[in-house]
Each structure stands twice: as structure tokens, then as C-alpha cells.
Amino acid sequence: MKHYPVENLRNLGIVAHGGAGKTSLAEAMLYNAGAHDRLGKVDDGNAMLDFDPEEIQRKISISLGIGFAEWKSAKINILDTPGYFDFVGEVKAALRVVDSALVVVDAVAGVEVGTALVWGYAEEANLPRFVFVNKMDRENANFMKAVESLRENFGNHIVPIQIPIGQEAGLKGVVDLVSMKAYVHPDGGGRVQEAPVPDDIKPLAEELRAALVENAAENDDDLLMKYLEGEELTDEEIVSGLRAGVVARKVFPVMCGAATRNIGVHALLDAVVAYAASPKDSGAVKGTSPKDGSEVVREPSEEKPFSALVFRTTADPYVGKLTVFRVFSGVLRSDTSVYNVNKAKTERIGQLFSLKGKHQEPQDEIWCGDIGAVAKLTETQTGDSLAQEASPVLYEPIKFPAPVYSVALMPKAKGDEDKISGGLTRLTEEDPTITVERNTETAQTILSGMGDLHLDIIVSKLKRKFGVDVLLTEPRIAYRETIRGSAKVEGKHKKQTGGRGQYGHVWIEVEPLESGQEFEFVDKIFGGSVPRQYIPAVEKGIREAMTEGVLAGYPVTDIRVTLYDGSFHPVDSSEMAFKIAASMAFKKGCTEARPVLLEPIMNVEVIVPDQYMGDVMGDLNKKRGRILGMEPRGNMQVIRATVPAQEMARYAIDLRSITQGRGVHTMQFDHYDEMPSNEAEKVIEATKKQKEAEK
Numbered sequence: 001m002k003h004y005p006v007e008n009l010r011n012l013g014i015v016a017h018g019g020a021g022k023t024s025l026a027e028a029m030l031y032n033a034g035a036h037d038r039l040g041k042v043d044d045g046n047a048m049l050d051f052d053p054e055e056i057q058r059k060i061s062i063s064l065g066i067g068f069a070e071w072k073s074a075k076i077n078i079l080d081t082p083g084y085f086d087f088v089g090e091v092k093a094a095l096r097v098v099d100s101a102l103v104v105v106d107a108v109a110g111v112e113v114g115t116a117l118v119w120g121y122a123e124e125a126n127l128p129r130f131v132f133v134n135k136m137d138r139e140n141a142n143f144m145k146a147v148e149s150l151r152e153n154f155g156n157h158i159v160p161i162q163i164p165i166g167q168e169a170g171l172k173g174v175v176d177l178v179s180m181k182a183y184v185h186p187d188g189g190g191r192v193q194e195a196p197v198p199d200d201i202k203p204l205a206e207e208l209r210a211a212l213v214e215n216a217a218e219n220d221d222d223l224l225m226k227y228l229e230g231e232e233l234t235d236e237e238i239v240s241g242l243r244a245g246v247v248a249r250k251v252f253p254v255m256c257g258a259a260t261r262n263i264g265v266h267a268l269l270d271a272v273v274a275y276a277a278s279p280k281d282s283g284a285v286k287g288t289s290p291k292d293g294s295e296v297v298r299e300p301s302e303e304k305p306f307s308a309l310v311f312r313t314t315a316d317p318y319v320g321k322l323t324v325f326r327v328f329s330g331v332l333r334s335d336t337s338v339y340n341v342n343k344a345k346t347e348r349i350g351q352l353f354s355l356k357g358k359h360q361e362p363q364d365e366i367w368c369g370d371i372g373a374v375a376k377l378t379e380t381q382t383g384d385s386l387a388q389e390a391s392p393v394l395y396e397p398i399k400f401p402a403p404v405y406s407v408a409l410m411p412k413a414k415g416d417e418d419k420i421s422g423g424l425t426r427l428t429e430e431d432p433t434i435t436v437e438r439n440t441e442t443a444q445t446i447l448s449g450m451g452d453l454h455l456d457i458i459v460s461k462l463k464r465k466f467g468v469d470v471l472l473t474e475p476r477i478a479y480r481e482t483i484r485g486s487a488k489v490e491g492k493h494k495k496q497t498g499g500r501g502q503y504g505h506v507w508i509e510v511e512p513l514e515s516g517q518e519f520e521f522v523d524k525i526f527g528g529s530v531p532r533q534y535i536p537a538v539e540k541g542i543r544e545a546m547t548e549g550v551l552a553g554y555p556v557t558d559i560r561v562t563l564y565d566g567s568f569h570p571v572d573s574s575e576m577a578f579k580i581a582a583s584m585a586f587k588k589g590c591t592e593a594r595p596v597l598l599e600p601i602m603n604v605e606v607i608v609p610d611q612y613m614g615d616v617m618g619d620l621n622k623k624r625g626r627i628l629g630m631e632p633r634g635n636m637q638v639i640r641a642t643v644p645a646q647e648m649a650r651y652a653i654d655l656r657s658i659t660q661g662r663g664v665h666t667m668q669f670d671h672y673d674e675m676p677s678n679e680a681e682k683v684i685e686a687t688k689k690q691k692e693a694e695k
Contacts, residue, residue, distance in 0.1 A: 001354065001361065004075040006300050006369040010276045011077045011326070013094040015122065016104035017114025018083030018661070021134040023050055023061050025104055025259035025268075026080040032265050033069030033076070035356060039190075039262060048357040049080045053464065054457050062457055064090040064312055066324065066355040066371065074273045077371045083114055085664045086451035089400045089433035091118060093311045093382070095125045096398045097326035097371070100246075100276040102130045107141035107167075107256070110149030113609055113662040116636050119154060128277045129252045132268060136164050137171040137258040147254055154252065159215050160208050161242070161253040162267060165198055174256060174264045175201065177209045178238050183267055190262045215251050216241030239274055246275045279369030285328045287385065287393040290341050296393040298329040302368045305391035306330030306338070310384045311398060315426040315465075323380050324355065324373045325366075328395070330388070332366045339389035342397075345379045346389065382432050400432045403448035404667055405652040407455055408476070410445065412469040420445075423466035427458060434458060441555065442476040451652045477646050478600060479683060480672050481549030482558045485594035486511040491585025493577050504577030506530060506538055507565035510589035513558040515671060519546065522562040530566040530578070537575035538563050541582030550590045551597055551680075552687040557672070561586065597680040600645040603670040605638060606655065608663040613637045615658050623647035624676075642670055646679075 014022045027040040027047050040047035045056040049065025065080035079094040081087075095101060101122040105115060122129050133146045143164050150158045165172045165182055173184035175197050182195040197205050216238045217227035223241045227233060233241070245251030255271055257264015279300040287296045287307070298307050312324035332338065334352045339345075353360035353373045366372030380386070383397035411420055424436045424447070435448045449455045455472070462468050488509045495502040513520060521539045530538065546556040566581075604625070608616050616639060617627060625643035632638075643651075648667060655663045675683070 001070075001075075001363065003365075003367060004370070006302065006367070007278045007280045008074045009077070009278055009369040010074050010100065010272055011079070011098040011279065011369070011371065012100050012102055012272060012276060013079045013081060013091075013098035013122075013127075014102045014104060015081050015091055015095070015118035016083050017106070017109075017112035017118075018060065018085075020083060020104045020106045020109075020112075020115075021259050022083060022104045023047055023065065023080050025102075025132060025134060025265070026065065026067065026078050028259045028262050028265040029076070029078060029269055030067050030069050030356070032262070032269060033071045035067060035069050041260065048359075049078075051358040054460055060084060062087055064094055065357060066312075067357055068354060068371075069269065071269045072273050075370070076269070076272055076276075079371075081118075084451075084453065085114065085117070086449070086454035087433075088117075088450060089431060091121060092400055093398050095121050095127060097309060097311045098127065099279055099282045100128045100130065100272075101125075102132060102272075104132050104134050105146055105150065106138075107133050107135045107143060107146050108138050110146045111153045113607065113636060113659075113664065116153060116633070117607070117664065120633075126249070128246045128249055130246075130271070130276070131158070131252060131254040132264075133254060133256040134259055136167055136256050137169065137261055137263070139168055141167050141171075143167065143256050150252075150254065157215075157250055158252050158254055159212055159242075160255075161212060161271065162255045162264070163201060163205055163208060164256045164264075165201065171258055171261070171263055174267050175205050176267060177205060177212050178242070179235055180205065180209065183264075185261075185263050188261065192266050212242070213238055215245060219245035219248065219250060243275045247277045247281045279328075285395065287395045290344070290392050290394050298393060300369055301329060302331055304329040304368070305388045306332055307385065307387040307391075307393045307395070308332065309395045310380055310382055310386065313380075313382045313429050315430045320376045321429070322360075322373055322375050323377045324371065325386060326371050327366050327368050329368055331368065332372065332386075334364050338386045339392060340377075340380050341385040341387050341392045341394045342381075343379045343384065347377045347380055347386075349374055350376060381429055398432075401450070401666060402668055403433060403435055403450060404665060405451050405455065406446050406448040406475050406649075407472040408442075408444040408474065409447045409459075409470050409472055412471055416468050416470075419466060419468045420462065420470060423462045423468060426466070427461060431458075439475070439478065441478045444475060446475050447472075451656075452650075474649050477649075477683075479552065479554040479675075480557045480598040480600075481551050481554050481590070481595055482556060482598055482674075483510060483512050483590055483593035483595050484674075485592075487589045487592035489585050489589040489592060491581040491583070491588065493581040493584060495577075496572075501569070501572035502574060502577040502580075503569035503572035504534070504574070504579070504581035505567040506563060506578065506581050506585055508542075508582070508585045508589060509562040509564060510586065510593050511560045511562070512593075513560050515558055515673075518557050519543070520560040522560060524562055524564040525566070529568075530563065531568055531573075534568065534573065534575060534578040535563065537578040538582040541579035542586045544579070545583040545586040549595065550587055551595050552684045553691070554597070554687075556590065557598070559590075561589075597675045597683060598672040599675045599679075601642050601670050601673050602645050602648050602667045604641050604643050604648065604651075604665060604667040606641070606663060606665040607633065607636050607638050608655075608659050610637055612659045612663060613639065616655070616663065619654065619658055623651075624679075643667075644673075644675075645669075646683075
């Protein structure tokens with residue numbers, strides 16, 4: 001492949017609500033540019049970018065698809081992201097390394113909850129944006145209604161640069177509003193020919209072109225002066241003004257077509273080359289020095305020292321690890337060494353590749369601004385910065401969302417624990433939105449991710465890639481116990497055998513602490529009633545007793561224990577005897593001091609369309625939730641609440657059902673709070689039954 005200078009590169013992230021047709025559009029772009037010899041279709045299972053067996057079976061994207069198209073003078077790197085919120089980590093990774101985002105919108109549905117989310121992610125990343133109104137051949141498709149929906153949500157910088165010729169089954173092509181030329185498909189799709197603008201849509205085309213010209217002029221002082229003086233702007237000047245507006249994020253061009261019929265895709269490719277930002281337009285990238293934390297600025301130039309950010313890692317038990325990166329400065333060559341700044345380790349670079357789906361095209365060099373891949377790096381993971389050791393720079397890592405759905409995982413067959421552990425380690429390298437932890441309180445392995453579909457696919461990958469079957473169950477809740485009263489109690493351990501006996505005797509007071517203070521031990525012994533050498537044993541005995549409370553055996557927290565009296569035997573007393581006496585006293589004290597069960601409370605944020613707000617709030621109230629507030633975000637509502645963890649175990653599934661898949665949520669642990677007595681009784685009873693069953 002020929003070398004493309006940095007100004008001729010276009011890194012494009014394709015994002016949308018699930019089902020808008022991102023992958024179909026990406027496939028059509030690759031096909032038209034000659035990157036693929038057939039128009040891949042998701043429904044037929046032959047899409048270049050959806051090659052994972054899970055994607056083929058489910059007919060949805062579950063991972064980031066990467067390909068490139070050489071179109072006219074430019075190379076377009078296409079990053080096709082999944083649309084379902086379960087795979088939002090892939091969207092975040094893509095938007096971290098592209099220079100422009102292409103937002104795909106369904107011509108019937110308009111802006112959906114996922115559209116608003118990805119628009120917000122692109123806004124956070126300061127990315128120029130395009131919009132492609134797809135599925136214009138569907139029944140009830142309406143381009144101007146979709147444009148109005150975009151303006152309602154994202155403001156008046158939404159500017160159509162094309163309009164459709166016909167719609168629904170009568171879709172024939174598109175009109176380019178800059179050149180005022182029509183591009184029609186005489187055989188219903190694919191082949192394109194130029195034609196005059198049809199008379200029936202000419203008034204609309206002229207009206208929208210006038211608005212487009214005004215937007216173009218506003219981005220260049222010379223053009224604005226010319227426009228205000230009534231002079232006609234040339235097509236080249238309009239393109240120049242629009243491009244300046246796009247790069248500055250003051251203009252968001254809207255195009256249209258039907259990806260599966262390959263209508264409007266040629267015009268889209270032309271627009272990406274003409275208007276999308278290059279790495280040079282994105283400007284210098286800021287990082288920090290690993291030596292002293294000072295700011296380091298890297299210009300997007302091939303002359304500068306090499307630096308790159310790893311944004312994707314794929315794990316395969318046979319092929320090994322494939323590391324995908326974006327070069328921000330300099331050049332990386334095959335068969336050299338590179339410095340991993342995060343790990344402070346040198347990695348050997350073997351053969352470099354450009355990616356087209358699962359196909360890897362060998363490259364000798366990956367130049368500044370481009371995207372490449374390399375196999376079998378041992379230390380490098382997603383989010384790591386690569387550079388020259390003599391000139392290191394640490395780039396900000398990708399901010400992945402916290403998991404929102406958890407399951408307990410156990411092997412179907414005994415002895416598979418090591419295989420599960422190894423497989424999950426590889427899969428967490430591939431997908432940083434997965435977490436795996438061993439909960440010592442509940443003795444369960446907890447697998448967490450972005451939703452039930454996400455974890456279902458992880459389990460399928462475990463079986464397919466690593467040959468291990470697992471069972472999933474609902475995780476046990478890590479409850480706590482505390483006290484609401486105080487008590488003064490005695491603990492005495494006295495045991496006489498044939499030889500030396502055991503004697504430990506303490507008086508303690510137990511009192512509640514403020515929430516979050518956990519534990520305080522107070523030594524008030526005077527006069528040596530408990531010798532100094534035994535006091536640490538008393539504290540140790542209490543701490544050990546705190547691991548199992550008196551109500552249901554959950555850890556005790558937020559409690560102060562004061563040791564104020566006791567006695568000892570000069571021969572029979574020992575550390576063990578005082579430890580046992582303290583433990584006995586603690587349990588007795590907790591029993592007398594009004595013990596209560598505490599449950600974990602989660603801080604929850606739910607984003608839903610207006611029409612579902614009442615249903616979602618009603619459901620949160622049923623779940624013993626406490627609504628903290630609401631705020632509008634476009635035509636969405638953000639609901640903030642605190643809800644007991646017990647009620648949130650399957651919330652990802654419940655929310656999808658309530659909102660028809662249009663709501664999303666995030667949650668994180670906030671605090672522990674007292675459980676209502678009726679609910680606590682159920683938990684205590686269930687825990688007792690479980691312990692009896694395990695005996």
C-alpha cells in the first residue's frame with residue numbers, strides 16, 4: 001500500500017443507536033472503495049467487519065470492526081462500533097483515536113437514546129461530526145423529519161449537504177447541495193450516474209443550499225465579506241468554508257441514503273474526503289512526561305519522535321495477542337523495538353499490519369496519523385502508550401465505563417478453575433469493561449460487565465476459545481451487621497485440665513459508630529487488671545469475631561469496643577485465652593445491643609426518553625429507591641437515585657424491558673444503610689437455610 005501523508009488520512013469512527021445500520025454502511029463504503037470484492041451483508045453473515053462467530057449468529061456488532069478504504073487522494077480508516085450499550089467500551093476506545101465521528105441515524109426513528117449517548121461521547125472527545133440518515137428506502141422514512149429531530153437534540157449547527165431523490169421504495173439517489181448535481185442509481189443501487197436536479201425537489205434544494213452557503217461563509221472572514229457584499233461563492237469556496245466549520249465543530253453536515261442498497265454511499269465517501277478532519281487538522285496531542293509529570297506536546301508529524309496509543313487488544317488461544325494502535329507522531333517500522341511507557345518495558349516489534357476485518361495486510365511501516373497492528377507483544381495492554389525510550393510520552397488512557405451487571409460464576413466440571421482463570425484473564429485484556437473478582441465474603445467468583453448480553457457472550461467465548469463451560473447464578477449480596485444500642489458485657493474463658501489451664505476474663509462495652517467509621521478499639525485498663533501483653537490479643541479476638549455477626553453471620557461494622565476491666569491468672573492466662581474471652585464477650589454484647597442488618601446502597605443514574613420517565617421512576621420506587629433528582633438532556637431525562645443493591649441485581653434487564661431497549665444506566669456503590677426489619681427477616685431466614693444446605 002502506498003504511503004499517505006498525514007493530511008490525506010481520515011480516521012472515522014462510525015457510531016449510532018443499535019440497529020441504525022452502521023455496519024451495513026461501513027461495508028458499503030469498503031465495497032465502493034474496492035477494499036472488498038462483494039457488498040457484505042449482516043443478515044447474510046458475510047460482512048467483513050462482523051466476522052466473530054457470535055456476531056454472525058446474533059446479527060449484531062459486538063466488537064470494534066476495523067477496515068480501510070482508499071478513496072481518491074485519501075486513505076479512510078473506518079472504525080465500526082457496536083450500537084448496543086452492553087458494548088459501549090468499544091465506542092469509547094474508537095472515539096479516543098479517531099479524528100471525526102460519523103453518526104448514523106435511522107430515517108424512521110430519528111434521534112434515539114443511543115444517538116444522544118454517542119453524540120455526547122463525541123462531544124466529550126471534541127470530535128467533528130457528520131450525520132448519515134440511513135434506511136431512506138424504508139416505509140415511513142422522512143429525511144426532513146429526521147433533520148428536525150437532529151436539530152431539536154443537537155442544535156442549529158445541523159446542516160444538510162444532501163437531500164434524497166424520492167424516499168421509501170421510490171428512493172433513487174441523492175442531490176449534492178454544494179454542486180447542485182443529482183446522483184442517481186438507474187438500476188436501483190450500486191452504479192451511479194450524474195443527472196440534473198429533479199424539478200419537484202428543486203425549490204427545497206435551493207432553499208437548503210442558501211442556508212448551507214451562509215453556514216460556509218460564516219467560517220471564513222474573507223468569504224463572509226464576499227457573501228455579505230452579495231457576491232456568489234464558488235463551489236470550491238463553499239467546500240473550503242464548510243470544511244473549516246466542520247473541523248471547528250461549528251457545522252455538522254447531514255447526508256442520506258440506504259446502505260444495504262448502496263445508495264448515497266459514493267457521495268458519503270466524497271464528503272468524508274472533502275470535509276472530515278485529518279490528523280493534521282486535529283492538531284498537536286498532549287501527554288505527560290513519565291519522568292516528572294510535565295506536559296509533553298507532540299505535533300502530528302512524521303519528523304517527530306514516534307509515539308502511539310494502544311486502543312484495542314484481541315486475544316486468541318491459537319494466533320496469540322494482536323495489539324492495535326494509533327500513531328500520533330513519527331513512524332513505526334517492522335522488526336524494531338519500542339518502549340512501553342506505562343510498563344517501563346521494551347517490546348520487540350515484529351511484522352506490522354493494516355487491518356480489514358479479520359484479514360491482516362503486512363506493512364513495513366505505520367506512519368504518523370495511521371492505524372496499525374502488531375502481534376505477540378508480551379507486556380502491552382489496551383490504554384498503554386508506546387514511544388521511543390529516549391523520548392517517552394504518556395498519553396491519557398481510554399476512560400472505560402464501570403460495569404453495571406454482575407453474575408456469580410462457577411465451573412460445570414471440577415478441576416476447570418485454572419482454565420477459567422486463564423481464559424478470563426485473556427478476555428479482560430481484550431475487553432477492559434469486564435471485571436473479575438473473588439468475593440471472599442460470599443466465596444464467589446464475580447464476573448461483571450455492561451449487561452446480560454455482554455456477559456452471555458463472554459461465557460460463549462470462554463467455551464469456544466478456551467474450552468470451558470461455566471454456570472452463572474445471581475451473586476450473593478455482601479450484607480453487613482451493626483448495632484443500634486450499647487451494652488456492657490463480660491467474657492470469661494476458664495478451662496482446667498490435668499496440666500496448665502486456660503484463663504482469660506474481660507469486661508467490654510460495645511457502642512455504635514457513625515456510618516463508614518468501621519471499627520474503633522479503646523483500651524481503658526488501669527491498674528493491670530488485664531496485663532499489657534494480653535491487650536493486643538483482646539483486640540485480635542474482637543476483630544476475628546467481627547467477621548461473623550450474630551444475626552446472619554455477616555461481617556460487623558461501625559462499632560466501638562472499649563475494654564475497661566477484667567482479670568487474669570498468673571499461671572493459666574495466655575494470649576489465646578484472652579482472645580477467646582474477648583470473642584465471647586463481643587458476640588454477647590452484639591446480641592444485647594440491638595443488632596441490625598445493613599444492606600449496600602447503590603448510586604444509580606438512569607437515562608431514558610421523556611415518555612418512559614414515569615414508568616422508570618415508579619419502578620425505582622417499587623425497588624425501595626430514593627429519587628434524588630432529575631434533569632433534562634436533549635429529549636432525554638436523567639434520573640438520579642439511590643437504590644438497595646438487592647433490588648438492582650437484574651436492573652439492566654428490567655430497564656430494557658420497561659423502555660423497549662431505549663434506556664441505559666450506570667451504578668456504583670454508595671454506602672451501607674439499615675435494612676427494613678421485614679426485608680432483614682427474609683435475608684436472615686434465607687441465609688440460615690443456605691448454611692444448613694451447605695453442611
